[in-house]
Amino acid sequence: PTVVGLYGISGSGKSFLLKHLQQELNPNKFALFEGSDKIASLVPGGMEAFHKLDEKRKSDLRGQAIKAIRKESCDSGRVAIVTGHLMFWEQEDATGQPVYTSNDLATFTHVIYLNIPADVISQHRLDDGLKDRTAMSQEHLRRWQEAEVSTMRDLCREHHILFSVISNPEALLPRVLDLILHFQHPITAESNLARVRAKLDVILALPGRYNLETVLVMDGDKTLAAEDTGALFWETIAQTRPSLATRSPLQELFGSPLGYSDTAFRQATLLYEEATDDEQFETVCDAVASSVVMHPDVMSLLRLVAEHRHVGALVVTCGLGRVWEKVLQRHGLSKTVGVIGGGRISDGFVVTAAVKAAIVSQLRNDARL
Numbered sequence: 001p002t003v004v005g006l007y008g009i010s011g012s013g014k015s016f017l018l019k020h021l022q023q024e025l026n027p028n029k030f031a032l033f034e035g036s037d038k039i040a041s042l043v044p045g046g047m048e049a050f051h052k053l054d055e056k057r058k059s060d061l062r063g064q065a066i067k068a069i070r071k072e073s074c075d076s077g078r079v080a081i082v083t084g085h086l087m088f089w090e091q092e093d094a095t096g097q098p099v100y101t102s103n104d105l106a107t108f109t110h111v112i113y114l115n116i117p118a119d120v121i122s123q124h125r126l127d128d129g130l131k132d133r134t135a136m137s138q139e140h141l142r143r144w145q146e147a148e149v150s151t152m153r154d155l156c157r158e159h160h161i162l163f164s165v166i167s168n169p170e171a172l173l174p175r176v177l178d179l180i181l182h183f184q185h186p187i188t189a190e191s192n193l194a195r196v197r198a199k200l201d202v203i204l205a206l207p208g209r210y211n212l213e214t215v216l217v218m219d220g221d222k223t224l225a226a227e228d229t230g231a232l233f234w235e236t237i238a239q240t241r242p243s244l245a246t247r248s249p250l251q252e253l254f255g256s257p258l259g260y261s262d263t264a265f266r267q268a269t270l271l272y273e274e275a276t277d278d279e280q281f282e283t284v285c286d287a288v289a290s291s292v293v294m295h296p297d298v299m300s301l302l303r304l305v306a307e308h309r310h311v312g313a314l315v316v317t318c319g320l321g322r323v324w325e326k327v328l329q330r331h332g333l334s335k336t337v338g339v340i341g342g343g344r345i346s347d348g349f350v351v352t353a354a355v356k357a358a359i360v361s362q363l364r365n366d367a368r369l
Helices: 012-022 037-042 046-051 055-076 100-105 117-128 136-156 167-181 189-204 229-238 250-254 262-275 280-290 296-307 323-329 351-363
Strands: 002-009 030-034 079-083 108-112 161-168 214-218 311-320 338-342
Touching: 002 012, 002 055, 002 167, 012 079, 012 167, 030 055, 030 167, 030 338, 037 046, 037 055, 037 079, 046 161, 055 079, 055 100, 055 229, 079 167, 079 280, 079 351, 100 250, 108 167, 108 250, 117 214, 117 296, 136 161, 161 167, 161 262, 189 296, 189 351, 214 296, 214 351, 229 280, 229 323, 280 323, 280 351, 296 338, 311 351, 323 338
Parallel strands: 002 079, 002 108, 030 079, 108 161, 214 311, 311 338
Antiparallel strands: none
16 A cells, blocks of 8 residues: 655654645545554553553554554545654763664655754744753754754665655645655556556657658667766756765666665656656756767768658657756757656656666557657
């Protein structure tokens, strides 16, 4: 079953968000749980009694709670959305105390992390009349948050859980809602390929492409140009975000236990979504496209293709389709060269090595090219 964890340090607005999601989501399709309520229901005396137990017993009950939620989701066929805690960290302690269980990691298919600015969380905690919140400095809240994001990112990659971080408090509800609706229907290799094939059919059906006898299929990065547009994208963002200057998110991702799996490519899309909203994404893709220098011989070849109605060209990239659309546009080739690539949830698919092979075989076998 699809089980989505909603995480964030105390005061980041998980309970508030859950209440709003309850009003927005169809109860026949989604089951929403406050993690602590589920735990409380397993202990005579509720949370008050739970807090008096030793750590081993607490951990067992946390594991039982998520197991019960998984079963409920499985039996009802609904997507479960659960608020959870990764760790607790009192200001006087040197490190945080992890409270996640192996059952959590075996159950969650997706985790959405509310990485809300520390000053906003600090205000939430002061304003919260319902929960007893201890006073914490913004510096401590920030440290706790950074530790959680880093730990959660690693755990999710280790256990093949898709991980999304949301940092803009203004866009919180619509953003989480979009992600949940996207996660509602898990993408399989088959459904992904079906969407790519549909995209290919659209490209082949465009005006002027009826008499095709040959289609040149090319990669984008390191083929049309020397540049790696994925690396350029992150370098461009790093100019305004120093934290990205020392690391390449894509290198870290593909070097993680996910390797180059389908899950890794889906996670790459979520990294792009995490780093930019739609408008920023377009702006960065523009900047990257304008710095790409296409190989002159490839340019000549594509111009030649444009003059022959029976020959077509297609760029198939595991990277950012939008960048290559913009590069081709700049050279007046967008009407004659098709592009299949991902990078955004709205693309509806990811391109992997297996997808590239399937596109070539579809052109050979089905389109008889």
